[in-house]
Amino acid sequence: MQAPVQSSPTSVIKSSLIEPDGGVLVDLAVPESEREAKTVEAESLPKVRLTKIDVEWLHVIGEGWASPLEGFMREAEYLQSLHFNSLRLKGGSFVNMSLPIVLAIDDETKEIIGSSFDVGLVRPDGDLIAILRSIQIYKHNKEERIARTWGTTAPGLPYVEEVITPAGNWLIGGDLEVLKPIKYNDGLDHYRLSPKQLRQEFDRRKADAVFAFQLRNPVHNGHALLMNDTRRRLLEMGFKNPILLLHPLGGFTKADDVPLDVRMEQHSKVLEGGVLDPETTIVAIFPSPMHYAGPTEVQWHAKARINAGANFYIVGRDPAGMGHPTEKRDLYDPDHGKKVLSMAPGLEKLNILPFRVAAYDTVAKKMSFFDPSRAKEFLFISGTKMRTYARTGENPPDGFMCPGGWEVLVKYYESLQPEEATPQPAAVSS
Amino acid sequence: MQAPVQSSPTSVIKSSLIEPDGGVLVDLAVPESEREAKTVEAESLPKVRLTKIDVEWLHVIGEGWASPLEGFMREAEYLQSLHFNSLRLKGGSFVNMSLPIVLAIDDETKEIIGSSFDVGLVRPDGDLIAILRSIQIYKHNKEERIARTWGTTAPGLPYVEEVITPAGNWLIGGDLEVLKPIKYNDGLDHYRLSPKQLRQEFDRRKADAVFAFQLRNPVHNGHALLMNDTRRRLLEMGFKNPILLLHPLGGFTKADDVPLDVRMEQHSKVLEGGVLDPETTIVAIFPSPMHYAGPTEVQWHAKARINAGANFYIVGRDPAGMGHPTEKRDLYDPDHGKKVLSMAPGLEKLNILPFRVAAYDTVAKKMSFFDPSRAKEFLFISGTKMRTYARTGENPPDGFMCPGGWEVLVKYYESLQPEEATPQPAAVSS
Numbered sequence: 001m002q003a004p005v006q007s008s009p010t011s012v013i014k015s016s017l018i019e020p021d022g023g024v025l026v027d028l029a030v031p032e033s034e035r036e037a038k039t040v041e042a043e044s045l046p047k048v049r050l051t052k053i054d055v056e057w058l059h060v061i062g063e064g065w066a067s068p069l070e071g072f073m074r075e076a077e078y079l080q081s082l083h084f085n086s087l088r089l090k091g092g093s094f095v096n097m098s099l100p101i102v103l104a105i106d107d108e109t110k111e112i113i114g115s116s117f118d119v120g121l122v123r124p125d126g127d128l129i130a131i132l133r134s135i136q137i138y139k140h141n142k143e144e145r146i147a148r149t150w151g152t153t154a155p156g157l158p159y160v161e162e163v164i165t166p167a168g169n170w171l172i173g174g175d176l177e178v179l180k181p182i183k184y185n186d187g188l189d190h191y192r193l194s195p196k197q198l199r200q201e202f203d204r205r206k207a208d209a210v211f212a213f214q215l216r217n218p219v220h221n222g223h224a225l226l227m228n229d230t231r232r233r234l235l236e237m238g239f240k241n242p243i244l245l246l247h248p249l250g251g252f253t254k255a256d257d258v259p260l261d262v263r264m265e266q267h268s269k270v271l272e273g274g275v276l277d278p279e280t281t282i283v284a285i286f287p288s289p290m291h292y293a294g295p296t297e298v299q300w301h302a303k304a305r306i307n308a309g310a311n312f313y314i315v316g317r318d319p320a321g322m323g324h325p326t327e328k329r330d331l332y333d334p335d336h337g338k339k340v341l342s343m344a345p346g347l348e349k350l351n352i353l354p355f356r357v358a359a360y361d362t363v364a365k366k367m368s369f370f371d372p373s374r375a376k377e378f379l380f381i382s383g384t385k386m387r388t389y390a391r392t393g394e395n396p397p398d399g400f401m402c403p404g405g406w407e408v409l410v411k412y413y414e415s416l417q418p419e420e421a422t423p424q425p426a427a428v429s430s
Numbered sequence: 431m432q433a434p435v436q437s438s439p440t441s442v443i444k445s446s447l448i449e450p451d452g453g454v455l456v457d458l459a460v461p462e463s464e465r466e467a468k469t470v471e472a473e474s475l476p477k478v479r480l481t482k483i484d485v486e487w488l489h490v491i492g493e494g495w496a497s498p499l500e501g502f503m504r505e506a507e508y509l510q511s512l513h514f515n516s517l518r519l520k521g522g523s524f525v526n527m528s529l530p531i532v533l534a535i536d537d538e539t540k541e542i543i544g545s546s547f548d549v550g551l552v553r554p555d556g557d558l559i560a561i562l563r564s565i566q567i568y569k570h571n572k573e574e575r576i577a578r579t580w581g582t583t584a585p586g587l588p589y590v591e592e593v594i595t596p597a598g599n600w601l602i603g604g605d606l607e608v609l610k611p612i613k614y615n616d617g618l619d620h621y622r623l624s625p626k627q628l629r630q631e632f633d634r635r636k637a638d639a640v641f642a643f644q645l646r647n648p649v650h651n652g653h654a655l656l657m658n659d660t661r662r663r664l665l666e667m668g669f670k671n672p673i674l675l676l677h678p679l680g681g682f683t684k685a686d687d688v689p690l691d692v693r694m695e696q697h698s699k700v701l702e703g704g705v706l707d708p709e710t711t712i713v714a715i716f717p718s719p720m721h722y723a724g725p726t727e728v729q730w731h732a733k734a735r736i737n738a739g740a741n742f743y744i745v746g747r748d749p750a751g752m753g754h755p756t757e758k759r760d761l762y763d764p765d766h767g768k769k770v771l772s773m774a775p776g777l778e779k780l781n782i783l784p785f786r787v788a789a790y791d792t793v794a795k796k797m798s799f800f801d802p803s804r805a806k807e808f809l810f811i812s813g814t815k816m817r818t819y820a821r822t823g824e825n826p827p828d829g830f831m832c833p834g835g836w837e838v839l840v841k842y843y844e845s846l847q848p849e850e851a852t853p854q855p856a857a858v859s860s
Contacts, residue, residue, distance in 0.1 A: 079766065080773050082724065085514055096523075098513075112731065139763060143580035153583045174602035295513065333569060336509065341509050343518065345775065 006108050008231060017202055017210060017309035018349060021095040023067030025195055025307060028176045029062060039179055042120040042131050046113045048105055049122050053163050055401045056251040057101055057128060059287045062178040063194040065304040072103040075138040075175030082148045086345040096346030098299035100403060106141050106168030121406060132174035140171045150293050156325025158254035188264055193284040195308040201282055202309050207243035211312035212305040216249045216257055218266045218409055220401040221367040222358030224275045230314055230353055244281045245310055251289030262412045269404035294321045294332035295340035302341055305349055315341055316355030366399035447632055447640060447739035448779060451525040452498025453719050455625055455737060458606045472550040472561050475544045478535055479552050483593050486681040487531055488560060489717045492608040493624040495734040498525060502533040504603030505568040512578045515729060516775040526776030527650035528729035529721060534570050536598030562604035570601045580723050586755025588606055588719045618694055623714040625738040631712060632739050637673035641742035643734040646679045646687055646720060648696045648839055650831045651797040652788030654705045660744055660783055674711045675740055679741035681719030692842045699834035724751045725770035732771055736780055744787030746769055796829035
């Protein structure tokens with residue numbers, strides 16, 4: 001199913017699924033046969049030392065989640081991303097590209113690179129993992145990047161504090177060649193399926209529709225209701241075999257989010273518990289770091305899933321949102337995410353499925369779609385509330401979450417020191 | 431040359447010039463025959479009192495500078511403008527729309543409007559001038575609007591302090607019907623040609639190319655060199671009759687910019703002095719207020735001129751830029767304006783002519799295109815420097831500006847109290 005194209009190491013994936021952005025799924029892994037020679041070459045190049053989160057982005061670009069992007073952004077791509085949330089292709093059409101996917105370097109590294117055309121990229125531990133070719137170095141105006149990406153420059157944005165503030169004053173773009181597969185050795189690598197592998201799996205299962213669910217929180221029965229209802233709607237539309245891509249985000253998340261390993265265990269229990277059907281569900285990890293950039297970031301979450309073959313995308317209240325870091329309100333209008341998603345250039349081919357709000361129905365004693373005509377009978381269980389239950393050992397109402405999944409969370413919160421378990425203002429969301 | 435279209439009061443302008451955005455030049459003036467009845471109707475509607483700058487925007491929208499926009503933005507247009515700097519048309523194509531053109535109201539006005547579908551718009555003096563139909567009221571998140579438009583939230587942005595900070599917490603969008611032509615009665619109304627009038631004038635002069643020059647500063651011989659050189663290049667390209675649209679911005683500008691009346695007098699002297707050829711130049715006022723939003727705003731400046739028929743647009747260093755309000759640097763990278771303009775969705779049909787930097791050539795004793803090989807022989811005369819000359823009564827070097835134009839500036843600066851003539855950090859730019 002692969003054919004060579006002009007720009008090696010990119011390869012074409014054909015499938016019955018939605019076409020990747022730009023028509024070609026980027027795969028920047030250096031072929032086995034060239035690996036040794038290129039590694040020798042890379043050893044001789046000036047080096048850029050990556051942070052843990054830089055490696056996550058390298059993983060994302062290398063596997064084609066950001067297709068047709070073939071490396072860290074040069075200035076022309078950066079400016080288009082920042083101003084238009086999209087890139088113009090040679091033919092004049094647009095693909096969505098809402099987050100600047102960039103690599104920052106400091107003055108000293110810029111000095112070391114000098115006039116070299118290519119650089120080697122090394123992991124934080126010094127391990128050489130990639131080459132960046134035909135590089136371009138340009139200014140990293142942090143203030144402008146933050147303001148245009150988040151719509152605020154308030155202190156306390158998790159990605160800004162973790163990544164941007166400590167970063168260098170230059171950005172380096174170029175074409176990426178990945179010398180070694182990115183592994184995390186955390187016991188979860190088998191969940192890290194590339195867009196190519198996911199497309200193969202969808203083909204193997206003969207999926208005629210793929211609906212993606214992005215999440216960074218434990219799955220409760222409200223989520224499950226929504227996913228099962230989506231499947232029902234797709235069957236009603238005439239699809240014979242809709243497959244759910246349950247796709248937790250695996251990169252950087254803020255300190256008070258539930259860690260990936262705990263979430264993956266919780267998701268396993270949800271599948272074991274029969275709340276979701278393993279026959280029609282694929283659980284995989286999306287390797288991207290989290291920006292918490294609301295309407296800007298939800299476009300990235302949707303766009304990346306196009307590249308993995310998903311043609312339906314579920315979006316809920318306040319996607320990729322959080323509380324304002326310094327004011328007592330949501331950072332984003334909770335409805336802007338789905339509105340912006342439905343308008344975004346380059347996402348026309350994706351079917352956006354707006355989230356119907358689910359809440360705990362105290363009469364039916366289960367999670368149901370919220371019915372405003374009997375609002376008083378519904379209970380909204382926020383993330384904070386859920387955490388309080390778990391920490392105090394109190395059980396949430398029957399039918400909120402399958403017992404196996406709940407136990408995982410209780411165990412996790414019990415393991416935390418009290419001062420680590422800070423409440424978060426955001427409601428349970430994807 | 432006009433034909434009625436479905437949505438009255440819009441009308442079609444045909445010409446040999448570039449097509450307006452969306453194919454139809456919006457003209458929202460209520461026809462004479464309907465004016466009385468609609469005014470009576472408007473009297474009965476809840477009223478929104480406009481600021482001086484709101485009236486400038488109403489003028490801009492009403493004459494079709496923002497075509498295909500037919501009124502102050504509703505939320506769907508606002509979000510697209512904010513996130514994508516462009517609007518998607520029904521056919522799937524994009525037009526550029528980089529600035530949110532919105533009308534803010536406060537809680538009290540929202541209360542008064544209640545559930546009315548339409549409102550009357552009144553000038554600051556109470557004069558009823560327009561109707562806004564099928565209104566939509568939505569939240570005015572000032573922080574997000576500022577961050578995404580300016581790429582900073584630093585205090586001291588002129589438009590923000592003048593317009594946004596004092597504005598209400600709601601935005602009201604709808605379809606505009608303009609009951610009365612907008613007049614300023616400042617002796618300059620004859621310069622305020624609408625896009626329709628400009629197109630008619632270009633047709634009358636049998637222009638086969640129109641090149642627009644946006645400016646908010648006095649014209650010096652460096653500007654003139656550039657405009658004359660552009661004309662020469664267009665003739666070389668094979669155009670027979672390229673017409674220059676010398677198009678000073680007439681709306682809100684910051685306190686230390688030279689006021690409109692002084693600039694218009696200065697521009698007249700430049701034409702009288704023969705520096706620019708009146709036969710191939712049209713001087714008119716562009717009624718838009720100034721945002722000083724750099725790469726975001728320059729798109730608006732270019733897009734509006736498409737609607738007036740211009741098919742060539744001259745862009746220089748740091749267009750619509752200014753010094754950072756709190757840091758000692760340009761707010762924008764001086765090259766980003768022309769780069770962003772060349773990439774912007776919806777501006778593909780406009781020919782962007784990048785500005786060659788002109789400076790005072792101390793050997794030739796005139797303004798010349800800067801030659802880096804003899805950099806030391808060039809003198810850059812900044813806005814601050816020019817002001818110092820004018821204030822101290824010292825003459826600038828021979829050949830910097832025609833004497834008639836220079837006298838106008840000297841007279842203006844002499845009329846200022848010393849404390850009003852604060853230096854501005856920006857260089858002489860358009």
